[in-house]
Amino acid sequence: MSHSVRVFPTREALAQNFAAILIKDLDRVEPDHFYTIALSGGSTPEYIFRYLAENYAERISWEKLLVFWGDERCVPPEDEESNYRMAFESLLQNVPIPDANIFRIRGEDDPPAEARQYAELVSSTIPEYRDLPQFDLMLLGLGDDGHIASIFPDRPDLFTSGELFEVVYRPDRKQKRITATGRLINNSSKIYYIVTGKGKASIVSAIVEGKSGSELYPASRIMPGSGHLVWMLDNEAASMLKVGKNQ
Numbered sequence: 001m002s003h004s005v006r007v008f009p010t011r012e013a014l015a016q017n018f019a020a021i022l023i024k025d026l027d028r029v030e031p032d033h034f035y036t037i038a039l040s041g042g043s044t045p046e047y048i049f050r051y052l053a054e055n056y057a058e059r060i061s062w063e064k065l066l067v068f069w070g071d072e073r074c075v076p077p078e079d080e081e082s083n084y085r086m087a088f089e090s091l092l093q094n095v096p097i098p099d100a101n102i103f104r105i106r107g108e109d110d111p112p113a114e115a116r117q118y119a120e121l122v123s124s125t126i127p128e129y130r131d132l133p134q135f136d137l138m139l140l141g142l143g144d145d146g147h148i149a150s151i152f153p154d155r156p157d158l159f160t161s162g163e164l165f166e167v168v169y170r171p172d173r174k175q176k177r178i179t180a181t182g183r184l185i186n187n188s189s190k191i192y193y194i195v196t197g198k199g200k201a202s203i204v205s206a207i208v209e210g211k212s213g214s215e216l217y218p219a220s221r222i223m224p225g226s227g228h229l230v231w232m233l234d235n236e237a238a239s240m241l242k243v244g245k246n247q
């Protein structure tokens with residue numbers, strides 16, 4: 001699989017680069033068209049969101065963005081655990097984006113019904129590519145156990161599921177979640193991993209370098225049909241990579 005690995009000296013430099021990507025992509029969007037993005041939960045995405053709000057509230061064409069989520073915890077939107085709450089407080093409430101452009105997963109609703117409802121919403125709002133909705137940009141954090149969105153290592157079936165969104169249960173957190181499935185994620189036009197910190201160095205090197213056993217990590221199965229997969233790392237997360245960067 002081809003991917004590019006971009007390493008930045010700091011989280012701030014990574015965030016600046018991500019902002020530059022958004023600015024460039026949004027500048028190319030024709031009038032009356034939109035750019036669809038699926039957000040992720042997690043601490044690194046949260047840092048990036050805050051950085052964008054603090055430094056780019058006026059410089060990004062937020063009104064061209066349609067915001068979705070790749071996963072959500074089944075909790076009300078004001079809950080500490082809500083991915084929507086995190087993105088709203090860190091970014092969305094601080095930038096000029098119309099409410100009508102924000103499509104949250106309703107974590108407070110019945111999970112199976114909401115997974116179906118959200119799949120319908122995504123299908124009816126986002127243009128298709130190869131018979132599946134295609135996000136322009138899918139943002140992914142990386143879990144210590146190699147999970148992405150809420151696809152954990154015990155659910156490889158979520159890569160062959162015919163549904164767009166499914167409900168998963170996290171016994172360790174006693175929590176249900178709704179997640180985009182592997183086929184939907186891999187149908188995205190661009191997928192960006194955003195990963196920082198020393199704690200992620202080992203899992204990053206296992207997956208990026210395809211070490212033996214790493215095929216069991218959900219993140220190893222991220223291969224967008226478009227071929228556009230980018231790992232955005234800070235120095236710490238990249239510290240165990242042996243191969244050359246920007247491959």
Ligand code: 6PG
Pocket residue numbers: 040041042043044045071072073083140141142143144147148149150
């Ligand atoms: C979530 C996620 C999840 C997250 C990773 C990384 O809702 O928790 O979408 O996939 O991105 O667990 O999270 P950290 O950056 O906090 O390690």
